[in-house]
Amino acid sequence: MPPANEPARIHELRRLLEQANRAYYVDAAPFMPDTEFDRLLAELAELEARHPELADPTSPTQRVGGEPIKGFKQIRHAVAMLSIDNTYDESGVRDWAARVVRTLSGESRGPGGLFGAPAVTFVCDPKIDGVAISLRYEKGLLVHAVTRGDGTTGDDVTHAARVIQPIPLRLDGTTTPPPEVLEVRGEIYMTSAVFARINKDLEDAGDDTLANPRNATAGTLKNQDPKLIASRRLSFCAHGRGEVSGAPADFAPTHTVFLERLRALGLPTSRHAVRCDSVDAVIDAINRFDTIRRTLDHATDGMVVRVDEHALQQRMGTTSKSPRWIVAYKYPPDRTTTRLLDVLHQVGKTGKITPRAVMAPVHLAGTTVQHATLHNYGQIRQKDIRIGDSVYIEKAGDIIPYVVGIVPEQRPRGARVIAPPPECPVCNGPLEIEYAAGPESPESETSRRCVNPECPAQVREKLVWFAGRKQMDIDGLGEKTIDLILTQTDIPLRTFADIFHLHGHRDTLISLDRMGEKKVDNLLAGIEAAKSRGMARLLAGMGIRHVGDSTARLLARLFPSLDALLQAPLPMLMPRALNKEDARALGLPEEPGQRPETGLGKETAPAVFTYLHSPAAARTFKALREAGVEFASKDYAPRESRPVAGDNPFAGKTIVLTGTLDAFDRTQLSERLEALGAKVSGSVSKKTSLVIAGREAGSKLDKANELGIEVWDEARLLAALDADQPD
Ligand SMILES: [Zn+2]
Structure with a gap:
């Protein structure tokens, strides 16, 4: 599109996207598929980058989120926001209307x-x-x-x-x-x-x-x-x-x-x-x-x-x-009562122990319910829930049944206090317990975890998770097969790496119930294929606390390989959260907004970092590497990387930088342009092919204009550098 039409296109796109939004949210009559919406939004963002003079805080592109805010400002309501009186039955409504x-x-x-x-x-x-x-x-x-x-x-x-x-x-x-x-x-x-x-x-x-x-x-x-x-x-x-x-x-x-x-x-x-x-x-x-x-x-x-x-x-x-x-x-809540028969203490793949209620089956909002979450042991104490109690259950968000509380007057004689397990119910390993208000307030307990990495309950859950479709996607290695191997054979299967040694036990596997040669070969082929799933799926599969599949993908965008991640200092895991000094020391732009978009939060980054550098993680990575699992990232998308190639608008040019550039550190930009084959010079002369003028550019800009040299503003530079990004 010729540049002259771009401002018109910007306005057209803004109007179109606003209309689409309105049709979707206000009229419930969408006319644009989501993919088309995203495509037009991307086009608009690109055009706006080229036309900073048309910036508009109400543009649909401004809705993806800027910088985190620091604390909340208080604002006084022009008209007070009063609360509304509640009534819980028909007569309450009739009384109010009569009044x-x-x-x-x-x-x-x-x-x-x-x-x-x-x-x-x-x-x-x-x-x-x-x-x-x-x-x-x-x-x-x-x-x-x-x-x-x-x-x-x-x-x-x-x-x-x-x-x-x-x-x-x-x-x-x-x-x-x-x-x-x-x-x-x-x-x-x-x-x-x-x-x-x-x-x-x-x-x-x-x-x-x-x-x-x-x-x-x-x-x-x-x-x-x-x-x-x-x-x-x-x-x-x-x-x-x-x-x-x-x-x-x-x-x-x-x-x-x-x-x-x-x-x-x-x-x-x-x-x-x-x-x-x-x-x-x-x-x-x-x-x-x-x-x-x-x-x-x-x-x-x-x-x-x-x-x-x-x-x-x-x-x-x-x-x-x-x-x-x-x-x-x-409305009265969808709530019913039933008898609490037992509490199971389930150990998850991160070792977290969750109390789960077993109840007499009861009908609630469309389904029969006999299990419900009790969240944590702190809540059990707060609500004084005991086995044998009559409990109220509701569905959170109309989906997940949970125990609201008990009916105290229906407590039977001999109702049993629910004792939190003092050690892991599966491996008897030690537990780590967290309290919101300190250990002297047991009712503030928020979590209880088994910290034994060898815990069989965790091992099983971890293996199932690792092999899962969204993680390493190992064809043929489902829950049933894992249980079969764990309970019916002596094949060592405790670590992720053990999976990649299963081929050495082909005969034993074939001899298993319901397995057979064909299934086993299929399984072994699935395991072989999983070796090259890449860093994101590997990290997601490890079940590291705080690292779900989206976080894993995010790390894989930030680092070219697991090795690069392991060598990176902690601040590199959270580029957006760095202060200026640390950012500069790491060669990142001082302005957070110009740093890589991805990264972990201030709270999760240290926890993830500690795990990655723990002896246990080192053992796991070493064993996986030896088993032939690839550590390279398939999602790596750094802002700064580019092939050194002749086919770009900067190759062979002599470029002068002048004025203040908002998005770039001057030294880094020079390096980047040089990497693209340009020569960066300090003064404007007839030999200069391009001047990049930031804000408050002075005499160099005047000279460039005098000599008729091509001048770009920062937006154009950004657009050209972005166009050069590999997909
Ligand atoms: Zn355990």
Whole structure:
């Protein structure tokens, strides 16, 4: 495309991507496949890099996350975010509605008010189980996002809101001009599918799982790294108003119209909001939604009922605690009770011991449940759960059954205290126990791990994991085969390397039940093929704490081989978290934003580093290497690497650098250009072929212009260097 059309294309792409986003999140009528969206987004990013003069903080490319923030600013709400009164049954809703009518008709019995009770219309809006947020738009632009906090002041989470796709950065003024100031209240939440995926990743990495989607949402918003927040794919639904000023008088006379306006402006609202002419219609809507809400992809725990007409809301006013014109009906949770029969102490592949409840089978929200997680031994103590107790169970995010608590009055005589295992229940090895509030508070215990690396329970789980499809993908080495070898033969199979020596035991394997020659040869071929899966899968397969498959891939992008990773000093594992001095010492740019995108966090990096340099890891790596397993990375994608080739725009040129370059360290850039075959010179002359001018370029730039030498700005340099990157 000729450069002249690029600005037009930038605007076109921005509009198109905004429309696609809106169609997806607000209208639920997507017209663009995700792959196409990603492709256009990449095109836009490329064009924007070439045109820094067209930078726009509301561009769809700005939603992938910038730098982590440091701490939270407090912001005062223009209009307080009051809490809503709850009611738990039909009569509570009827009482509230009667009070509303009485208050309003009491007023209307004043002078001239002889018409009896006014006709009050209500709106029912689903109550999503998430985190309440207030978004402030000024002149149509998102200026900040604030949590409820204490209702008066909340945390500034604008960095998070900016990367939550359904939250528009700019309101759509096509049909409704946005008010001067529009404060929208809504709920940020996580879908069940995203919640399940995150918990699976945490579990795979041996980390603690999250209790439910609401906690996961709150935790995500508290995170200071927008990239992580973006990856969590949070959702948003608008449902209320804060300050609205500079709007036409008919902007939102009722809540129903307000919701319509929000949709027109590009803000998602619930598709299940309904207007009701009477309290009977309200009760009906509540009951109907109880069926619908079980089919939704996110948790809802109630129905918010409010007076539709804004003027009537104003007249009702608020108590010190909550508005009088609104009430939340809460559905009873999907909860049931059953008898706790036993507790199993399961040892996972990282040695973590998880208490698992065995219960009398019971029906709960569509499935029969007889196992549930008890999370950890701290919780068992806090809730005083004993074997024999009647326990309440619920499903977190409508998926994972867990024990909420006990019914104390139903405790049978002889209920047994659940003793945490003092040693590993499988190998009797020593345990490492962590407490949130120190060992003097046993109820704060968060984890209990077997630290014996030879622990057979861990060994089995580790081997199963290592051979798994997402890790080393060893064809023919499933759970059953591993158990068969472990229990029916004397073949040594304790370490990962042992897998690669199984070919020496072909005859024994063939003699096993249900194996046979064909299956065994298939298995051995699968093992042979696994030797060249590459660094990412190998690391993921080792089941290192904090290193799931995505983290492993990330490390493999950062280092060309496992050996390079093992030689790297700790800071190289977390390039984004380095201070300027350390970065410089390692030859990385001083600005974190210019360092490699990948890397571990400040907390996980030291733990992973310690493991990689432990004697146990050294033994494992040595044995794997000797067994012929390859350590090279298949994902290595450093920013700085490139072939030394003649086929690039810099080869053979004499280049002068001048002014301040934001993305480059001058010395490094010179080296890089020289590696591409350029000669970097200090002064401009007739021999100069190209001048790269950063900010505040002075006399050298003037001279270049005088001599008619080609001049590039930094954006063009960046684009040219990027185009030179190997795929
Ligand atoms: Zn053990």
